[in-house]
Every structure is written in C-alpha cells, then in structure tokens.
Amino acid sequence: MTSDLTSPPAETLPPAVVKHPAPARPSPGSPLRRLTGGLGTVLLCLGTLLFVLPFLFTVATSLRTAADVARSPLGIPHSLTLKNFSAAFSQIHYGRSTLNTLLITGLSCVAITVIGSLAAYPLARITQHWSTAVYRLFILGTSIPVFVVAAPLYLLMRDLNLLDSYTGVVLIYTALNLPVAVFFYTSFIRSVPTDLEEAAALDGCGAFRTFFTIILPLLRPVTSTLLTFVSLQIWNDLLVPLVFLQDPDKRTVMVNAYSFIDPHTVQPTTLFPAALLGVLPLLLLFVFFQRQVVAGMSAGAVK
Secondary structure (H helix, E strand, C coil), X not given: CHHHHHCCCHHHCCCCCCCCCCCCCCCCCCHHHHHHHHHHHHXXXXXXXXXXXXXXXXXXXXXXXXXXXXXXXXXXXXXXXCHHHHHHHHHCCHHHHHHHHHHHXXXXXXXXXXXXXXXXXXXXXXXXXXXXXHHHHXXXXXXXXXXXXXXXXXXXXXXXXXXXXXXXXXXXXXXHXXXXXXXXXXXXXXXXXXXXXXXXXXXXXXXXXXXXXXXXXXXXXXXXXXXXXXXXXXXXXXXXXXXXXCCHHHCCHHHHHHCCCCCCCCCXXXXXXXXXXXXXXXXXXXXXXXXXXXXXXXXXXXX
C-alpha cells in the first residue's frame, strides 16, 4: 500500500528527453575545409591581381619605346628604356612642381586640422539647437561638388587679389575640406568621455587650455585618418590649381602631367611616366610614415 501511495501516476511522468547529436563540424584537415580555404586563397589572389595589373601595365608601358608600344600595345615589352622618364622629368619641371604641390598640400592640411578641430570641439560639447543647426550645415557642405562653386570662388579670389597665389589656393582647399574635418572631429570628440574635461575644469583649466592639453592629444587617431584622406584629395586634384594658378612656375605636378594629354592623340610613353612621377612623392611619404599612420588609426580602437 505504501508503495502505491508514494509512487506518482504513470501518466504524470515527464516524457523522455531525446537528445539529437550535434551536426559534425568539418575538422581542420577535412577535404571541405581545405576546399574552402583554397577557394578563399584563389579569390584573394584574383582580387590582388585585379588591382595590381593596371599599375604593372603603367610601369611596363612607361619603360617601353614608342615604336614597341605602337607595334604591340598590350604585348610583352621587347626593349626597355629610361628615356621616357628623363623626358617627362624635364618637360613637367618636376622639381619645381613637386615643391609647389608639397607646399600647398602641407599648408592646407595644417589649416584644415587646426580649424576643423577647433570648430568641432564646441559643436560636439554644446547641446543646443544652434550648434546642431551649424553642424548640419557643415554636413551639407560635404555634398557640394567643387565644380558648382568654381565660378563664385574665382570671382571672390579676383576681388581679394588672391588669384595666382599660394594663399588663395590654400584657402580654397581649406574651405572645401573643412566640412569633412568637422564631421570627423565632431564624431570622434562625442565619443570622448567628459570626465577628463570636468577634472581639468576643477584644476582651473579654461576651454582653450582644456582643448590643447586634454582633447587635442586624443585626436591623433582621427587626425591620421583625416590627413590620409585630405592629402590624397589635394595632391591628386586638378581643377583648383588649373583654374586659380596661371603662372607656370606655381603649378602643381598633376597640372603639368595633365599637359601631356592631347585632345586628338595620347602618347602613353609620355603620359604614363609623367603620371608615375606625379604620384611618386606621395607614395614615398606613405611608405616612410606608414607605421605612424597605422599606429594613429589603430589607437582609436583602444581609446
């Protein structure tokens, strides 16, 4: 009797839990894993080749003679020469034009970073309607192409007597790239905690001292990214120096390289060497300072 009273009814017993075996994952040495890894390697190689082939073609064509290119434009080079580079070096006044480009790019980058960071700091910290409206105006400025404002800018530079001057070109580049800088810096400063600024205020620091001692050192990651973007835009730009610099001695290297383009015929053996010489200084700068650029960009991940 006791066993009958203590034992639960048969219909109340929970149903048996059936455990299904987990699907087997392919082992690292399985044929499926090897096939997937091999396919990924092939796609990576094809993608790399797709990006490298135009550069290799440009270099190979620059080293070929004009007769060899005319005989077989896409064929294997039969004879190599450096005369194309020497001719382009002298015709585009490479030394002078490269110094002009370095001067304009350097001054523009300094002005963009300084003014952009100073403008972004109050826009990121002041939470009022007017600051939001100003920030949206800066964002709107990133969508305005330079071709739209080229004519008004030309009239403005003419009235200010800044045509055919480095100052006018630097001011134009600063104004065109300032919305991008404000966008970069504002988004970054908003992610910085305000505890550091509150501690600095307790120590008696004002707004400018707090910015230059606390905020500015923290802007290294976004500054590296911004300078990479802006320097590429300014160095490779053709419209602004072509329109606003009439003196041949003040023109940039890309403008002088553009002079090799004929409306009727294009000579690859003269155009390609000039283009390669134009991007060579910027490429060397990135090679020498790649560690600093990568370190600055990576610092934002552990800020």
